Amino acid sequence: MITALWIMIALAALLGMILGYASIRFRVEGNPLAEKIDAVLPQTQCGQCGYPGCKPYADAIAKGEADINLCPPGGEEGIHKLAELLGVEFKPFGEDAQPKPKAVAFIDEQICIGCTLCIQACPVDAIAGAAKQMHTIITSECTGCELCVPPCPVDCISMLPIEEKLTNWKWRYPVFELRQTS
Amino acid sequence: MLSSPFITRTLSVDRIMLRVLYALLPGIALYVWYFGPAILVSIALAVTAALATEALMLKLRDRPLRPFLSDYSALLTGVLIALSIPPLAPWWLPVVGTAFAIAVAKHLYGGLGSNPFNPAMIGYAVLIISFPHEMTHWLSPQDMGHSALSLGQQLHYIFTSTLPAGMQLDALTMSTPLDTLKTQLHLGMTVSDIRDLPIYGRLAGKGSEMVAAGFALGGIYLLIARIIPWQLPLAFLGTLFALSGVFNLIDPAHYAPPLFHWFSGAAMIGAFFILTDPITSPTTAKGRILFGMGAGLLTFLIRAYGGFPDGVAFATILMNMCVPLIDAWTQPKVFGKKGSKR
Amino acid sequence: MIKLRSFHGGVHPPTHKKESTQSPIMAAPLPAQLIIPFRQHAGEAAKPVVQVGERVLKGQLIGEPVGPISSSVHAPTSGTITAIELQQIAHPSALPDLCATLVSDGLEEWGVRQTLSYRQLSSDELQKHLRRCGIVGLGGAVFPSDMKLRHPTVVNTLVINGAECEPYITCDDMLMRERAEGIVRGIEILRHALGTDAVLIGIEDNKPQAITAMQRAVDESSHPFKVVAVPTLYPGGSAKHLIKVLTGVEVPSGKLPTDVGVQCYNVATAYAAHRAVEHGEPLVSRIVTVTGNVEQPRNYEALIGTPFSELVELSVAKADTNRYIMGGPMMGVELPAVNVPLVKASNCVIAASDVLFPPPPPAMPCIRCTRCAQACPVELQPQELYWFAKSHNFGKAQEYDLFDCIECGACAYVCPSSIPLVQYYRYAKSEIRARDHEKRAADLARERHEFRQFRIEREKQEKAERLAQKERAAAEAKAKAAATATVIATPVDPSADTDDTQQMRIDAALARAKEQAATTPPKNTETLSPAQRAEIEAIEERRAHIHELAADAGADDEPPKHSQGN
């Protein structure tokens, strides 16, 4: 009885030592968690989460300061991914943070006065043009963050939802008809 | 909108199951011929229990009844359980076994297609562990000179557990040939002495060897009709044959010959009807060979050294556990990836 | 005879080919109005090069290829373009695509037809010609044929695909029976362009007349081509599988046949190449089978853009027909409407009824019977793929080679549980593609965001430095005599000689900014692709034009930005 106890204790101690060593030996530099979270975030850089971009939000989540349901562009799937990554429960969006359909910004070429205000606002440099020249959105790079919309003094920027086209059409999940026949 | 293909071949699940049931008929017929019609009562009881439990579980799980009840899978489970327990068992034995198999081993794991273990074998295992006594009273073959019971008397016994006055249960029943072999070997007899006992026939147990042959016949039909893959029975029977052959050669006094192993216990029905349950067996050709070999090895080990007389059920369950692993290991290379390493 | 190999799996669905091979190919009458989609080939859609209201001649280019993988689109007959707009096309999504509407004038007046004698031409010139003529693979994949002639490796075998393994379809069969000579000439052109020696023409052995006709044509042409009867087995007409059967070579996953020295063309494509090179006819018509639930199943030679409804009318659909399938029953797509136009990919249209193609019974759970795996010609494990696709486990699905699936439908055909397996795979594939796309977009956005932050940081630093420099310079200047102040002032604004150092600093900065604006492009266009730059330039040009207009209109030389002269 006593021997068994001693053996157990010895084993526990040994395992503890191994684990302790491993955690020192294999410690990863930097903050990989924040980076992993950042990899899951949609990179829209819109600031809707209350942080000035995806990376700061990722850092905040990693530090435990922010909830996982604050990023509307990521959609429910994004929350699911975060929940899975962090091993926490899924949390639905709050009232004021509902995801919207994806969109890209569009500048009305006729109205734009070339004030560069939107260029300064765009987090991903998706607006091309120089001072006093008309500006254009580079559609393929626009994340749809809407940050360029308020600064425009002549309100020439509008958000166009991305429509389903032949080129981005997706096959649907097959409808499973099991229940209908009962 | 529907996606292609727009045509299908019409071999549906229910037809497959139906053919498996047909293939059981020769074995069942021989069973009746040698052991009397009591088995039919067991089958009827088990099947009723199976369908009732299936219906109940489907209701509880909010699934449509008709497509699932008519796919014959529950029916087949019932028949297999009835065939693996003694026909003269009290009525509640097949009922409890089948209900457990369908409710727990099948539906609690997600129903048809999702159950990791063969429901019939789980039912059998539960019965033999919980009611070892009831599970050992096997009917003797009818032509062994014992006073046979009429169908009415058998029914009476099944439902009330009382025999006609003056009859002893032990006079009517016996333990299985495999069981007897094991017991007598323990008592110091040699294999050849034991096989001279009146319950043994040419290959194995008198009567039961013919039933096994009947199942083998049905199995061969299934092979030819390509209902079951050939790898499973071949690997299983081959391994069982090889192992028992080697041991029999080394020590014929203590190890029964291969054909004895083949034709006794659940070897044949196991090889063609139980291991081949697609849901609980591997999906790759290599995996099936591994699975069959593993089951053969375990069956032999349990028969030769284990505490239970027959090993097919436990071998099946143990191998069922390995199926996901076997499948993952034996994924075949796809077209155009043959030369490369994965 | 050459030694034939086999491939794993395959199924034998009832072929139903007899019905539509009883009568010869018939030229479909000229429709009053044609709808010609600009996306009829794999790759980038063609760009319209005609105006609404323009009169076009038969064979005139109306859509030109954009980018390397693309092809041309031509007017199938002479007439007037009345619209270029989004219209419904034959696609499972039922989404519209850009189409030209052509009202025919009934004259069938050909434009210029440039014939070539291919023997004097290099592969390059032939490629250009095929691209100009809009020749694409007519077996169904509609891959631009010129791209298939471009190959970095030596190609020593040309496989010609006359297998036509799908049930119901007989357009290649009839083409081989009736126009074998043209096909053989086309094959010779392709062979010449590829520079191969061996040519194997694979035809499934359920088409004896086609085999005889082709053999005779080959004999007459005295080319050393081999006509080979291959066993009938679906999907033996898949290019990679036909190559395996004929040559024993298994095209590695994710590679092209040319990587193993083989190229494969469909018989109809070879015929189209012959018409294009030796008759100068671009691809404006094709043979199409109309069969199924119709009174007179047969093959038509129809103009591209012919509404399917006209063909179905010719063959007289039976009363209980309730939908139409383009292609075969194994891989075809259900038409969103019967008046969508015939395209280059349309080899067959099947009128379907619930009697002919009974709706599948409700899908049951998979019982892991592996009938699908036994039928899969790619040796996949469809039951595992199904499981992963169903549970949205896309990573696992890819690990189990989802993208090697050719969507042949053999698995779903044999599945006893009637599971719509192929639809699950299509769903999984398009989800994975969409996610990849999103992921790339997110990575790009992250990169650009980081770059921007870096740039802002850098600019801040530069500004600070510049300011410091200025500060120093100003200090020096102050230290010097006030009279020498103009020496430092920039020549840009000579009138601005003032002693006020504040004003001086501003002027200097302004000048610098002007200089910079003139010499360096705006910072955030640095990382653009040439195409994007070109786009921006085009917009700038438009804008300049507007300015000019405004200037001409008599505005002062600094036109207001809002000017909207037109």
Ligand code: SF4
């Ligand atoms: S809300 Fe916007 S900025 Fe915040 S994480 Fe989501 S995409 Fe990034």
Ligand code: SF4
């Ligand atoms: S263009 Fe506008 S909407 Fe698009 S990324 Fe830039 S700021 Fe956001």
Ligand code: SF4
């Ligand atoms: S054929 Fe159907 S039921 Fe059988 S394993 Fe494949 S998917 Fe499952």
Ligand code: SF4
């Ligand atoms: S559709 Fe895909 S998985 Fe199914 S048989 Fe064809 S290649 Fe195999």
